[in-house]
Amino acid sequence: xxxxxxxxxxxxxxxxxxxxxxxxxxxxxxxxxxxxxxxxxxxxxxxxxxxxxxxxxxxxxxxxxxxxxxxxxxxxxxxxxxxxxxxxxxxxxxxxxxxxxxxxxxxxxxxxxxxxxxxxxxxxxxxxxxxxxxxxxxxxxxxxxxxxxxxxxxxxxxxxxxxxxxxxxxxxx
Amino acid sequence: xxxxxxxxxxxxxxxxxxxxxxxxxxxxxxxxxxxxxxxxxxxxxxxxxxxxxxxxxxxxxxxxxxxxxxxxxxxxxxxxxxxxxxxxxxxxxxxxxxxxxxxxxxxxxxxxxxxxxxxxxxxxxxxxxxxxxxxxxxxxxxxxxxxxxxxxxxxxxxxxxxxxxxxxxxxxx
Numbered sequence: 001x002x003x004x005x006x007x008x009x010x011x012x013x014x015x016x017x018x019x020x021x022x023x024x025x026x027x028x029x030x031x032x033x034x035x036x037x038x039x040x041x042x043x044x045x046x047x048x049x050x051x052x053x054x055x056x057x058x059x060x061x062x063x064x065x066x067x068x069x070x071x072x073x074x075x076x077x078x079x080x081x082x083x084x085x086x087x088x089x090x091x092x093x094x095x096x097x098x099x100x101x102x103x104x105x106x107x108x109x110x111x112x113x114x115x116x117x118x119x120x121x122x123x124x125x126x127x128x129x130x131x132x133x134x135x136x137x138x139x140x141x142x143x144x145x146x147x148x149x150x151x152x153x154x155x156x157x158x159x160x161x162x163x164x165x166x167x168x169x170x171x172x173x
Numbered sequence: 174x175x176x177x178x179x180x181x182x183x184x185x186x187x188x189x190x191x192x193x194x195x196x197x198x199x200x201x202x203x204x205x206x207x208x209x210x211x212x213x214x215x216x217x218x219x220x221x222x223x224x225x226x227x228x229x230x231x232x233x234x235x236x237x238x239x240x241x242x243x244x245x246x247x248x249x250x251x252x253x254x255x256x257x258x259x260x261x262x263x264x265x266x267x268x269x270x271x272x273x274x275x276x277x278x279x280x281x282x283x284x285x286x287x288x289x290x291x292x293x294x295x296x297x298x299x300x301x302x303x304x305x306x307x308x309x310x311x312x313x314x315x316x317x318x319x320x321x322x323x324x325x326x327x328x329x330x331x332x333x334x335x336x337x338x339x340x341x342x343x344x345x346x
Contacts, residue, residue, distance in 0.1 A: 015188045015195055017204040019282060022188055022195055025230070031190040032231045033206055038279075056280040057198070058205045063280055070281075101320070103327040106211075106278040106285055107229040107236055108243075109192060114279075114327065147274070147338055154276040154287065154327040161334040165320055 019070065035105075035112035039081035040068035040155050041119040042100065042139075042163040043092060049142045049160070050090045050121065051151075053133040064135060064145075065153040066160065068114070078115035091128045092121035100162050103155060114155045118163050139164055192243065208278075208285035212254035213241035213328050214292040215273065215312075215336040216265060222315045222333070223263045223294065224324075226306040237308060237318075238326040239333065241287070251288035264301045265294035273335050276328060287328045291336050312337055 011023040011032070021034045043050040043066070053064045069085040071078060083094035100116040128134045137145075143164045146157045184196040184205070194207045216223040216239070226237045242258040244251060256267035273289040301307045310318075316337045319330040 014190075017187075017195075017197065018202070019204045020195075020206065022190075022193075024190065028230075029191070030230055031192045033193065033283075035279075035282075038281075056277075057201075057203055058282050058284050059277055059280045059286075060284075063277070065280075068281075101322050102325065103330060104229075104232055104236070104325050105327050106208075106283070106287075107232045107238075107326055108211075108241075109208075109231050110206075110279070110283070111231050111233075112279055113232075147335060149274050152275065152277050153280055154278050154331050157276060158327050158331040158334065161331065161338070162320060165334070 031109055033110045035110060037071040037112060038068055038105075038114045038155075039071055039078045039085060039117070040066050040114055040159060041082040041086050041117045042066050042159045043086045043090060043094075043119045043121045044139065044163070045092065045121050045136070047138055048136050049139045049163070050086070050092060051135045051137070051142060051156075052089050052128070053135055054131060063153055064151050064156070066156045068155065079117055082115070082117040082119060086119055086121060087124060087126070089129050089132050090121070090134045091124055091126040093124035094119045095122055096120035100159065100166065103158060105154065116155065116159045116162065118166060139167065204282055206283045208283060210244040210285060211241055211278075211287045211328075212244055212251045212258060212290070213239050213287055213332060214255035214259045214290045215239050215332045216259045216263060216292045216294045217312065217336070218265065218294050218309070220311055221309050222312045222336070223259070223265060224308045224310070224315060224329075225262050225301070226308055227304060236326055237324050238329045241328065252290055255288070255290040255292060259292055259294060260297060260299070262302050262305050263294070263307045264297055264299040266297035267292045268295050269293035273332065273339065276331060278327065289328065289332045289335065291339060312340065
């Protein structure tokens with residue numbers, strides 16, 4: 001709970017973890033979660049996209065998502081972060097990286113910013129990450145899946161729809 | 174920080190606020206934020222959408238978003254929550270509410286689920302909420318704005334693109 005007694009006039013840090021910290025604003029009451037930010041990529045190989053399915057303990061189920069990660073490497077640019085996550089999670093190397101925009105995950109209480117990229121990839125010979133299943137399907141099918149509820153992660157739904165729009169393929173469908 | 178000494182085998186609650194709580198999983202280390210969930214609506218009045226601009230303290234800027242709120246009324250269904258938020262924030266009454274799907278805001282560490290609705294509205298005579306600016310524009314312009322970076326909130330970008338797709342208007346643009 002928040003501090004008892006005289007409230008301080010500045011934000012009060014109530015938790016500092018390895019990933020997030022939480023502060024409480026006592027006067028105009030707010031609970032705010034601080035996060036280092038994320039990078040995410042829509043990895044395209046010709047007209048197909050590579051998605052990853054993995055267990056998400058926070059929600060208690062395995063989800064199909066675009067490759068993504070926390071920006072936890074000091075000094076690493078977000079495009080490089082996205083390319084690294086694609087390589088680690090799918091075993092595919094980025095040959096072209098293009099910014100697709102950035103989003104706040106839940107700006108009412110969380111400062112996490114997600115940088116989105118459209119990444120053209122090629123096989124790099126390696127396997128994907130252990131515990132992660134790679135799913136390759138046509139980008140247009142992935143967009144249909146997102147619209148039908150087969151993809152539940154907000155950044156993935158936004159990223160796939162933005163990528164299809166950028167590619168012009170959504171309009172031609 | 175996490176508990177020192179012998180780690181317990183079950184999640185450890187490190188913060189419980191009015192909105193969120195935070196737990197730490199000590200064995201397979203995780204920081205997990207629990208949230209009651211949200212409702213959000215794409216409010217349409219003929220071919221126009223109503224967006225709201227308001228200050229978001231967590232990110233330190235005013236953002237243009239679709240109307241949304243926390244599911245903090247016990248027993249209220251999410252469609253009713255979305256219609257209520259539209260009325261409170263825009264002064265417009267829902268005449269038709271249609272589910273558009275639901276999304277996890279950031280499932281790597283946060284369990285917030287956002288229920289999205291497409292809501293047909295009509296003016297209800299009332300003003301919007303204080304501190305909230307209502308912006309009415311064609312849905313297709315809002316989708317362009319989302320693609321160009323004028324809308325940064327993930328649920329708003331996903332919601333607008335899904336709504337345009339549902340309406341078929343994105344394809345005809």
